Amino acid sequence: MSETLPSAAIIGGSIGGLAAGICLHQIGCRADIYERSARDLSGRGAGIVVQPQLSRLVRGIAGQHLPLTSCMTRRQIDAVTGSHSDVVMPQQFTSWEAIVQAIKGAFPAECYHRGKTLTGFEQSEGSVTLEFGDERSVADLAVFADGSGSYGRRRFDPDLTPEYAGYIAWRGTVAEADLPNDLQAFFHDRFTFTAAKDGGHALCYFIPGDEWRTAIGSRRLNWVWYETVEAGADLNHLLMDRDGVQQKRSITAGMLADLPKTYLVQRAQDKLDPWFQQLIELTEDPFIQAIEDLAVGTMAHNRVCLLGDAAFVVRPHTAGATAKASGDAMALADAIGRRPDNVSEALRAYEAARLPAGRSMSHLGLSLGKNSVKTR
């Protein structure tokens, strides 16, 4: 590591944090990642629609090829008549885990610290001191890649919180080997959409399966159903996990309580076409993500910056959150590389490069959501 380059402490070790760590290491900075989860984050993600920019970024960041599945056509099922139409529209897909797997080998394991929850930080003229319970760590700059509930963002902008968009995404995956033949054949080689009878829509596509295998027969079928749910009692009921803990934003796979699971299957029977009903019934561990919006006005605060979902939470219709986080990471390393002697100036340049990208993806997500899901 170069002594003339600043050292970085990165809070959060998901895609944004890992990408930042790799990019900063590549220019010669010492970078340490502090991740609150003590366990490997694997086993918790689902499907991602790949924009060409994402595979290029993964190749650029980690020199790795992403495991990809693909299809040739987009299929639209009419929810009322059950008829369907296909148009040729090639698309590639991957999974959150496949991205993490592709990039994590490019970051030194000894600099990735698990089970470290940031509990406080202070900036001084020449450094940032970070607290993890009783432990302390000092770096020249701190990067908050700690997701939508970001500790760092709350410190600078306590009144800015993610705003519920009025609908949720039910999500799940089923191993291809567990699909009945007719269901497999219906969804194979297609990105399939259906409108729900009361508004909202569902979609599904194949993603890499266990050990990121992409051969036919070893993939997983990933589905998402956007459903309007009013804030308050209705939403809280769904977000009460199986241990009786009230969650705010999501229920992870394996934590959905029995009642919401029964409700999901019943609602699917009322609102979705039979192909999606079957798929949802076959799903062992469905999970929930409440759709939220958040956009900061400032990404750089002297020696501290925000990156990825900590700065902008964009709607999943954009299929762009992972590419945005990776783009932030590349821009950060570029800015530090240009002004290694002046961290706060480098972070201002990073902000100037990435605020417009966050804003435009945020606007795109709002308009896609407005056009595709009716909220009350």
Ligand SMILES: Cc1cc2nc3c(=O)[nH]c(=O)nc-3n(C[C@H](O)[C@H](O)[C@H](O)COP(=O)(O)OP(=O)(O)OC[C@H]3O[C@@H](n4cnc5c(N)ncnc54)[C@H](O)[C@@H]3O)c2cc1C
């Ligand atoms: C386990 C997991 C699975 C996901 N699966 C999908 C998916 O299937 N499809 C999809 O589109 N998106 C998924 N996402 C979200 C996706 O990663 C983000 O939308 C996007 O890639 C930007 O990532 P990020 O690194 O900025 O934020 P996030 O991915 O939200 O990561 C934030 C990280 O910060 C850590 N953290 C939070 N607070 C602290 C703290 N105080 N101290 C230390 N660490 C902290 C969290 O544990 C987390 O690992 C997933 C995220 C996670 C964490």
